[in-house]
Amino acid sequence: MTDPNVTKCLFPVAGLGTRFLPVTKEIAKEMLPLVDRPIISYGVEEAIESGCRDLIMITGRTKRSIEDYFDSSFELESVLRERGRTDLYEKIHAISEMANILYVRQREPLGLGHAVLCGEPFCRDGYFGVILPDDVFVSDTAVMAQLIEVHRRLGGTVVALEEVPRSEVSRYGIVQSELAGGNVHRILDMVEKPSPEEAPGNLAIMGRYVLSPAIFPLLAERHVGTGGEIQLTDAMKRLPRTEPVWGLVYRGRRFDCGTQKGWLAANVRLALEDPELSSVVFDIVDGFRREIRPCPKRDDRI
Numbered sequence: 001m002t003d004p005n006v007t008k009c010l011f012p013v014a015g016l017g018t019r020f021l022p023v024t025k026e027i028a029k030e031m032l033p034l035v036d037r038p039i040i041s042y043g044v045e046e047a048i049e050s051g052c053r054d055l056i057m058i059t060g061r062t063k064r065s066i067e068d069y070f071d072s073s074f075e076l077e078s079v080l081r082e083r084g085r086t087d088l089y090e091k092i093h094a095i096s097e098m099a100n101i102l103y104v105r106q107r108e109p110l111g112l113g114h115a116v117l118c119g120e121p122f123c124r125d126g127y128f129g130v131i132l133p134d135d136v137f138v139s140d141t142a143v144m145a146q147l148i149e150v151h152r153r154l155g156g157t158v159v160a161l162e163e164v165p166r167s168e169v170s171r172y173g174i175v176q177s178e179l180a181g182g183n184v185h186r187i188l189d190m191v192e193k194p195s196p197e198e199a200p201g202n203l204a205i206m207g208r209y210v211l212s213p214a215i216f217p218l219l220a221e222r223h224v225g226t227g228g229e230i231q232l233t234d235a236m237k238r239l240p241r242t243e244p245v246w247g248l249v250y251r252g253r254r255f256d257c258g259t260q261k262g263w264l265a266a267n268v269r270l271a272l273e274d275p276e277l278s279s280v281v282f283d284i285v286d287g288f289r290r291e292i293r294p295c296p297k298r299d300d301r302i
């Protein structure tokens with residue numbers, strides 16, 4: 001019997017971020033701010049909250065700032081202490097203590113499947129989590145924890161699912177599945193970015209997985225799929241032959257921070273949840289409304 005605990009989590013962050021150019025030309029997409037911290041921080045917090053202790057980031061050439069962010073910043077910390085800014089010092093220091101993080105370079109962005117394969121030396125001993133940090137979730141229970149709970153109960157691989165409009169299926173990996181009970185589906189097949197006509201349904205895989213190490217030999221075949229990339233979905237679709245693959249329609253709300261629209265929506269939504277920042281958002285909206293429809297001047301009033 002394999003260990004039902006999932007203590008390792010992979011973060012593939014070596015993608016080029018073309019949907020967010022030009023800002024991603026030299027800045028890691030994962031380091032763009034989401035209110036007061038970078039996007040990547042939300043994924044890391046989710047992994048820790050879900051019980052993962054060892055985090056492995058698969059990084060690329062323009063992603064060094066991620067490593068720096070989670071490292072200790074000796075100079076900044078001593079200046080903050082000298083100036084008596086204990087509150088800020090503690091906040092900054094805590095970032096470097098958050099988790100045990102390892103970094104592996106994906107030398108060429110050959111696709112998500114290849115990025116996961118780069119993590120094999122650290123994850124071949126048991127089931128491991130995968131977090132695509134572009135997908136930021138707001139939920140009562142961390143979405144990775146929801147997946148791990150299904151893995152503990154049923155064993156096997158588990159992916160996060162969301163129902164999407166049929167017109168949008170070509171943006172995602174789409175599953176063919178049968179309902180197993182509650183929000184859990186047994187996955188029979190999956191296809192990466194199908195056309196609406198080809199799609200076997202409208203349940204899409206979102207950026208959270210509990211994966212079996214059996215994925216590695218399949219990825220090592222380096223099958224080139226959609227977009228000329230080594231796709232995780234192409235390897236995963238062969239897993240149901242040897243073990244169950246479950247899909248959980250997660251509880252929570254997702255923001256695709258890999259696009260400007262999703263990133264902006266996430267910033268506004270998270271700001272609205274903060275008592276201080278929500279009034280700033282409302283003031284901006286009110287001011288904007290007044291600019292469009294100026295209030296009548298005193299003398300103009302009837």
Ligand code: UTP
Pocket residue numbers: 012013014015016017018019020058106108109110111112114115132133134258
């Ligand atoms: P995306 O498909 O969102 O690609 O990758 P991307 O490069 O990040 O962004 P766009 O599409 O060009 O705008 C999904 C996840 O897989 C990682 C990405 O960093 C992201 O977390 N990835 C993708 C890699 O780590 N390596 C790759 O070769 C490709």
